[in-house]
Amino acid sequence: MKEILFVNACMRGQDLSRTWRISQAFFQACKERWPDAVITERNLTGCDLPVLSGPMTDERDRRFQTDPHAPMFQPAWEMSRADLVVVAAPYWDLAFPAALKIYLEWASVLGITFHYTEQGAQEGLCKAGDLVYITTSGGPIGDSNFGFQYLQGLGKMFGIPRAHCLTVEGLDVWGADTDALMAQGAQRAQELAATL
Ligand SMILES: Cc1cc2nc3c(=O)[nH]c(=O)nc-3n(C[C@H](O)[C@H](O)[C@H](O)COP(=O)(O)O)c2cc1C
Secondary structure, three states: OOEEEEEEOOOOOOOOHHEEEEEEHHHHHHHHHHOOOEEEEEEEOOOOOOOHHHHHHHHHHHHHHHHHOOHHHOOOOOOOOHOOEEOOOEOOEEOOHHHHHHHHHHHHHEOOOOOEEEOOOOEEOOOOOOOEEEOOOOOOOOOOHHHHHHHHHHHOOOOOEEEEEEOOOOOOOOOOOHHHHHHHHHHHHHHHHHHO
């Protein structure tokens, strides 16, 4: 059975978020492709994870020694066991909403999502072969796809070798045919699912 982790950083919620709508087109195609797949959603729109402070990182290191399955390690365990990781986040200020960064810090745990070999090399511990990053933007993204670049790098650190980016751009440009752009995006989402 395929486990798909859906990291939902579509902060405007299901009713308003275009990014969320594109993610659903992708999941529709996933369900057709892998009918038994289980999609686990990590919904970040409530922003309920605390900002990782210095004392909290110390507490996290201490707790890992005695209780590695404590709730604070849940983001890391879900990341490490997923077969496919799908991140949906709107393009905010050249990257993504802060709630996603907070989540990714909680998902980056030495001994769960990555570790160091005896030779001192960093090695990923996650199972997924692919990470899919879905975003929509008001204008063109061009070379400034920093959110995706970061996820691609972090995915490599976690041992996820391939990262794919799906964008729908220019949705807030005056006069843009948003319905057509969204329909093209949904089509590309389905095509991407077919390639995985
Ligand atoms: C806080 C904020 C920051 C944004 N920053 C950018 C930006 O840097 N570049 C851009 O093209 N659009 C930017 N936008 C527009 C969004 O990327 C665009 O409206 C997107 O489709 C929103 O996705 P959503 O419908 O899933 O919420 C921003 C919007 C918000 C609310």
